[in-house]
Amino acid sequence: MKTITRLLALLLTIMLVIPLGAALAEDGYSSSYTYNYDYWGDLRESPDAYRVDQVVYSATLGLETPMRRPQSLFAYENDLYVCDTGNNRILQLHRENGGFSLIRIIDSIQGAEPATLNTPSDVSVDPEGNIYIADTNNYRVIKADKDLNYIQSFLKPTDSTFDQNLNFLPSKLVTDSVGRVFVLATNVNKGLVKFEADGEFTGFIGANTVKYNLWDYIWKTFFSTKEQRSQQANFVPTEYENIYIDENGFIYATNIVFDEYDLLWDNAKPIRRLNANGNDILIKNDRYPPIGDLDWVESSMVDGPSKFKDITVLDSDIYIAFDRTRGRVFGYDPQGIMLWAFGTKGNSEGAFLSAVSIEHMGNDLFCLDENESSITVFTPTEYGNLIYQASDQYLRGDYDGSADTWREVLKLNANYNLAFIGIGRALMRQEKYAEAMDYFKMAHDRENYGRAYRYYRKVLVEKYVGWIVAVVACLLIIPLIIKKVRNMKGEVEAYEHRKFAR
Numbered sequence: 001m002k003t004i005t006r007l008l009a010l011l012l013t014i015m016l017v018i019p020l021g022a023a024l025a026e027d028g029y030s031s032s033y034t035y036n037y038d039y040w041g042d043l044r045e046s047p048d049a050y051r052v053d054q055v056v057y058s059a060t061l062g063l064e065t066p067m068r069r070p071q072s073l074f075a076y077e078n079d080l081y082v083c084d085t086g087n088n089r090i091l092q093l094h095r096e097n098g099g100f101s102l103i104r105i106i107d108s109i110q111g112a113e114p115a116t117l118n119t120p121s122d123v124s125v126d127p128e129g130n131i132y133i134a135d136t137n138n139y140r141v142i143k144a145d146k147d148l149n150y151i152q153s154f155l156k157p158t159d160s161t162f163d164q165n166l167n168f169l170p171s172k173l174v175t176d177s178v179g180r181v182f183v184l185a186t187n188v189n190k191g192l193v194k195f196e197a198d199g200e201f202t203g204f205i206g207a208n209t210v211k212y213n214l215w216d217y218i219w220k221t222f223f224s225t226k227e228q229r230s231q232q233a234n235f236v237p238t239e240y241e242n243i244y245i246d247e248n249g250f251i252y253a254t255n256i257v258f259d260e261y262d263l264l265w266d267n268a269k270p271i272r273r274l275n276a277n278g279n280d281i282l283i284k285n286d287r288y289p290p291i292g293d294l295d296w297v298e299s300s301m302v303d304g305p306s307k308f309k310d311i312t313v314l315d316s317d318i319y320i321a322f323d324r325t326r327g328r329v330f331g332y333d334p335q336g337i338m339l340w341a342f343g344t345k346g347n348s349e350g351a352f353l354s355a356v357s358i359e360h361m362g363n364d365l366f367c368l369d370e371n372e373s374s375i376t377v378f379t380p381t382e383y384g385n386l387i388y389q390a391s392d393q394y395l396r397g398d399y400d401g402s403a404d405t406w407r408e409v410l411k412l413n414a415n416y417n418l419a420f421i422g423i424g425r426a427l428m429r430q431e432k433y434a435e436a437m438d439y440f441k442m443a444h445d446r447e448n449y450g451r452a453y454r455y456y457r458k459v460l461v462e463k464y465v466g467w468i469v470a471v472v473a474c475l476l477i478i479p480l481i482i483k484k485v486r487n488m489k490g491e492v493e494a495y496e497h498r499k500f501a502r
Helices: 002-026 214-223 226-231 382-395 399-412 417-429 433-442 446-501
Strands: 034-037 043-045 050-056 072-076 079-084 089-096 099-106 120-125 131-135 140-144 150-154 170-175 181-185 192-195 201-205 242-245 251-254 271-274 308-313 319-323 328-332 338-345 355-361 364-369 374-380
Touching: 072 120, 072 355, 072 364, 079 120, 089 120, 131 170, 140 170, 170 242, 181 242, 242 308, 251 308, 319 355, 338 382, 374 382, 382 399, 382 417, 399 417, 417 433, 417 446, 433 446
Parallel strands: 120 170, 308 355
Antiparallel strands: 034 043, 034 338, 050 374, 072 079, 079 089, 089 099, 120 131, 131 140, 140 150, 170 181, 181 192, 192 201, 242 251, 251 271, 308 319, 319 328, 328 338, 355 364, 364 374
């Protein structure tokens, strides 16, 4: 009897603890976890793709003045640059043997006027080691050599297309391989400000499209008075939130101003990939566009859709976005298929209070928290490395190896749709269309299934075309021969009949 009572007490305890743990996890008090979505859009937990390697604080770096409101990260070779915006400085860190050391503090540029920085909000380094800084409250982008000697400034355009009543407040910047500078400026909604290498302003690219409510447009245009119209907001494009340029010169931009329910219909486009003309060429071959969380109406204190504060792009064209809503990190392959998502809101290890910037070295990720003034370093797990390996093998044309690696992924996560798709793609490249169809079917990938089926049908037709032609020929020719023989026989019989009739 005592045993039964103890078992019942233990069962009751478990029933009470599990919901409590789930509630804490939902409200952001748990450590980070990894998940993905299945074909029906349901959340499925998965093995961790990344683990926390370390968290870097001001004390870790031996800073006498702690970081204050840092806004951006930039990785160049083994150096990590941190925009310590609240302290008007850039921190240059060097990574070696997994640890970070402070190389120098950049708070002034020799030969510049003024020499000191004022609220620097972004930084970039070109292949020659030249440093570009979005020196926001000095109204400039300043360029210096690797020894911090002044080279030039990119200033407010004097062109008529730039509103001369506005200050030039550069907040984010990227540079391409030939020295062009693309600037995201506060209060400029015409797109990215483009400068040539010599500092000449050459226009805007990639402006957001105007979004407005049809009823508001009709009311403002036809029914409101002049005074009412002057008090109403104008229908203008929104600004981007952040930008990143990949090794091919394409600019990835994030946008956080949109109507929530435009997301699933791909009208919001929170992530864009801009070509030289400013057109969005981001590939979206998944059932859902790359928008982060698919279900954002929660019972916890944190709700609303994912809003990507920053984005970074790996050499394999896998792009990774940092969500400020729940402090999560989302990875997508070049086809726009979600690889994984992890992270949560909070101040525990692997969680974030205010996600503001993300960077990478190799496949390692660095996530900057503005409020905590900390940099969390994530390194891939075996599961994460296998996903990267399979994707890389496919891009390099090693389709056999890619399929084998995706099979290893399936051993760790049997519900991983991308592994089925990856194996199917590799089999298609090997012209094993029937087998590819089986894997696409398991992944509910109708588009690729249809493509594999068309190739499979073509192969069958080519393989049996000789027999098909022979059968068709027989079906057409044999009746003609039989008919001809019958006609000849009839003519002979008629001739014999006439002959004997005489």
